[in-house]
Amino acid sequence: MTTAILRKKADDLVNRRKKNRLVQNFIYALAGLIVIVSIQSTIIVDTDWDRIGSLAQIFKSVRRFVGIDTNLITQLFIPTVETFMMACLGTLLGVIVALPVIWFSAKNITPFFPITFVIGRAVMTLSRSVHEIVWALLFVSTVGLGAFPGILALSMRSIGFMSKITAEAVEDIDIGPIEAIRAVGGNRFQVILFGIIPQVLPVYIGNIIFQWDINIRRSAIMGLVGAGGLGLTLHRQLVMYNYAGVTTVVIAVLVLVGIGEVVSYYARKAII
Amino acid sequence: MSATLEVKNLKLKYNAFGPEILKGISFSVQPNDFFAIIGPSGAGKSSLIRCINRLVEPTSGEVFLNNKNVTKLGRKELRHARRDMGMIFQEFNLVERMSVIDNVLSGRLGYVSSIKSLFRLYLKSDIQDALELLNKVGLIDHVDKRADQLSGGQRQRVGIARALIQKPKLLLLDEPTSSLDPKIGKEVMGIIRTLSKEVGVPVLCNIHHVEHALEFSNRLIGIQDGVKEFDGPTSEVKKSDLERIYEMEVL
Ligand SMILES: Nc1ncnc2c1ncn2[C@@H]1O[C@H](COP(=O)(O)OP(=O)(O)O)[C@@H](O)[C@H]1O
Ligand SMILES: [Mg+2]
Numbered sequence: 001m002t003t004a005i006l007r008k009k010a011d012d013l014v015n016r017r018k019k020n021r022l023v024q025n026f027i028y029a030l031a032g033l034i035v036i037v038s039i040q041s042t043i044i045v046d047t048d049w050d051r052i053g054s055l056a057q058i059f060k061s062v063r064r065f066v067g068i069d070t071n072l073i074t075q076l077f078i079p080t081v082e083t084f085m086m087a088c089l090g091t092l093l094g095v096i097v098a099l100p101v102i103w104f105s106a107k108n109i110t111p112f113f114p115i116t117f118v119i120g121r122a123v124m125t126l127s128r129s130v131h132e133i134v135w136a137l138l139f140v141s142t143v144g145l146g147a148f149p150g151i152l153a154l155s156m157r158s159i160g161f162m163s164k165i166t167a168e169a170v171e172d173i174d175i176g177p178i179e180a181i182r183a184v185g186g187n188r189f190q191v192i193l194f195g196i197i198p199q200v201l202p203v204y205i206g207n208i209i210f211q212w213d214i215n216i217r218r219s220a221i222m223g224l225v226g227a228g229g230l231g232l233t234l235h236r237q238l239v240m241y242n243y244a245g246v247t248t249v250v251i252a253v254l255v256l257v258g259i260g261e262v263v264s265y266y267a268r269k270a271i272i
Numbered sequence: 273m274s275a276t277l278e279v280k281n282l283k284l285k286y287n288a289f290g291p292e293i294l295k296g297i298s299f300s301v302q303p304n305d306f307f308a309i310i311g312p313s314g315a316g317k318s319s320l321i322r323c324i325n326r327l328v329e330p331t332s333g334e335v336f337l338n339n340k341n342v343t344k345l346g347r348k349e350l351r352h353a354r355r356d357m358g359m360i361f362q363e364f365n366l367v368e369r370m371s372v373i374d375n376v377l378s379g380r381l382g383y384v385s386s387i388k389s390l391f392r393l394y395l396k397s398d399i400q401d402a403l404e405l406l407n408k409v410g411l412i413d414h415v416d417k418r419a420d421q422l423s424g425g426q427r428q429r430v431g432i433a434r435a436l437i438q439k440p441k442l443l444l445l446d447e448p449t450s451s452l453d454p455k456i457g458k459e460v461m462g463i464i465r466t467l468s469k470e471v472g473v474p475v476l477c478n479i480h481h482v483e484h485a486l487e488f489s490n491r492l493i494g495i496q497d498g499v500k501e502f503d504g505p506t507s508e509v510k511k512s513d514l515e516r517i518y519e520m521e522v523l
Contacts, residue, residue: 176365184438185354185382194378198369244370272380 008111010141064243072248076233080252083229085220086147087215087260090154094215095208097155098162106170109192120163127160132218136155136227150227154218158211162204169194169203205271216260230256274339275300275325275472276442282333282432282475284498293319295498296333301442301491306465307472308489308506310482312518313493316374317364317478321446324476325357326350338441355382358435359471360464363448364427366434368420372411375419375430376402379437398437405433409463425456432464436471443468445477461488482514 052058104110105120135156139149178195186194223231230253237245277300280353293316298483301307309317324335326342335342358379378400381389388394394402395431406412409429414422419430428448435443448464449457453500465488468475479485485492486506494517496500502513 121340161333176361176363177367180359180361180365180367180434181378181381182327183354183359183444184355184379185351185387186378187351189386190381190384193389194367194370198367200340201369210398 010262018162022112023110065247066158067243067244068245068251069237069245072233072237072242076230077221079228079230079233080256081258082147083222083231084216086150086154086227087212087219087230090151090219091158091208091212091215092155093151094155094158094211095162095204098159098166101159101163102166102170105190106167108171108173109196120167124160124163124167127156129160130166132157133221133225136222136225140226143230145226147228150219150222150229150265153222153227154215157218158215158234162211165207166199166200167205169200173199202271206268209267209271213260213264216257220256275336276303276305276338277301277476278334278336278339279324280334280336282320282323282335283331284323284328285331286314286319286328287422292331293498294323294330297495297498297500299500299503300491301474302478303474304472305476305491306468306489307474307476308485309476309478309495310480310492311495311501316498317480318321318446320495321359321444321476321478324444325354325359344392349351351382356439356441357444358438358440358442359444360431360446361430361434362447362450364431364451366419366427366430369418370418370423371418372416372430373399373402373406376406376433376437377445379434382438395399401437402433405436407429408467418507424452425460427465428452428460432460436467436473439471442474443473443475443477445475447478447480450480457484480507482518 014125091145096103101120101123103120104116105124107117110117110120132153135153136149139152143152167230173196177199178191181195219229219231221231223229223233224235226232230249236247236248237243237249279299279300281502282294282297283292285292297320299307304487309320311317314402319328323330323333324337324342326335330343337353337356340353342350345353363408367378371376374392377392377394377398380394384394386393403412406415409432411433413424413449414426419427430450433447443464444459445464449460452460461484464475464477477485477489479489486509489506491504492502492506493500494513501517502509
């Protein structure tokens with residue numbers, strides 16, 4: 001009796017697994033098909049194969065980039081500093097503007113859920129879903145060329161990431177200290193100041209460092225659309241067909257990004 | 273002598289469609305009581321104690337602290353009433369990344385303006401009180417340590433100092449020893465008893481462990497599934513009463 005039931009159960013299990021495997025194989029096949037179609041439509045059809053030419057020609061094109069334009073080096077100092085400052089100010093502005101966004105978009109502290117929560121989440125999503133280059137184009141067309149639109153573009157981008165991660169940290173906090181501050185007769189501000197901020201501060205600071213690091217990279221390309229910094233110099237070398245100059249600027253970018261990487265590594269270590 | 277705390281027919285639902293957690297609880301705490309609330313876990317002890325300072329809003333019923341109806345107070349008046357009730361928590365509820373002394377001083381926040389609290393500008397007399405209390409609970413050598421560097425027993429002693437610096441008219445304790453090992457727990461109960469006697473503040477204390485209740489309280493009530501099952505002097509508690517209160521748990 002019981003063995004019969006057990007055998008039936010075993011059969012069921014085996015059948016279910018077989019069915020699962022069928023579904024699995026189907027999904028793999030589908031994924032494979034999508035990859036093939038994508039390669040076909042984007043790379044094979046869309047690439048101008050005639051212009052790529054022979055292997056020798058490719059080497060020739062690449063060789064143009066070898067070398068450094070020494071005349072350019074002295075002119076790189078100011079754009080490099082500008083790129084760096086854009087990243088710093090963009091991050092600073094972003095992480096400050098993120099504060100009210102965090103406040104509005106964390107479920108457990110938002111002042112009036114039906115309105116403020118929606119506003120907070122909308123700002124967050126808008127900021128995250130628009131690329132920094134698009135933000136830069138927007139700001140260049142509204143406030144003109146230079147570093148200022150770049151700073152605005154970087155900060156717009158940072159607001160979203162900053163507020164998303166920090167708001168989630170706020171939603172996950174331990175309510176114990178909050179209860180304690182409420183219980184002593186603390187007001188809303190004091191509850192946030194003592195009950196919430198100390199718990200999320202490490203996350204917030206960690207993210208400032210992370211955003212700063214990323215913003216250095218983002219900052220380096222801002223100039224391609226007229227928003228200042230090394231990107232602008234890079235763009236000029238490209239339109240002048242000065243390939244050694246392009247390489248020189250790219251090296252400057254690499255150095256800057258490298259510095260950002262090293263500094264943020266130690267800064268992150270220091271706060272843990 | 274009028275009661276310090278008078279609780280009348282307190283009822284609580286966390287959710288309009290959910291179960292009734294407290295089903296009409298009444299009792300009163302006298303000025304020199306060490307008043308215990310015992311009962312199995314899930315009985316509603318924590319909910320009851322949180323209804324008194326309205327960390328949880330009761331559905332109906334009344335709470336009088338020194339004849340003032342706490343349930344009727346507006347937001348600001350409620351904050352003022354909370355200053356008169358020091359609370360000690362099972363999980364200590366300290367601000368972990370803040371120093372011991374700042375944690376103790378946070379007990380004064382009800383008296384400090386927002387802007388002053390931003391810069392932690394406490395009165396000098398408050399700082400002196402904080403140090404005195406830390407000395408009394410035996411933490412004077414740990415004043416500047418961060419709270420998260422302390423052991424459980426030490427943290428709870430910070431919690432005691434934080435509650436006492438409020439100069440409360442009533443102490444609310446929610447299983448203050450349940451997160452500690454038994455020996456430390458007993459020490460902590462001893463400190464609470466000594467200091468509350470010294471400043472003359474009555475204590476209302478949730479206790480899961482009956483032995484602590486029998487040892488430290490002069491009066492107790494038993495709660496079972498949101499209903500009061502016993503109310504009387506601790507000396508009159510019989511074994512059968514305890515069995516009745518905890519019968520659910522035995523099962
Ligand atoms: N915040 C809450 N929301 C909903 N239900 C809760 C909440 N807190 C406690 N409860 C429920 O209320 C009942 C009593 O819990 P509690 O007051 O913590 O009991 P005790 O402290 O005696 O163990 C439990 O069934 C618990 O699940
Ligand atoms: Mg409890």
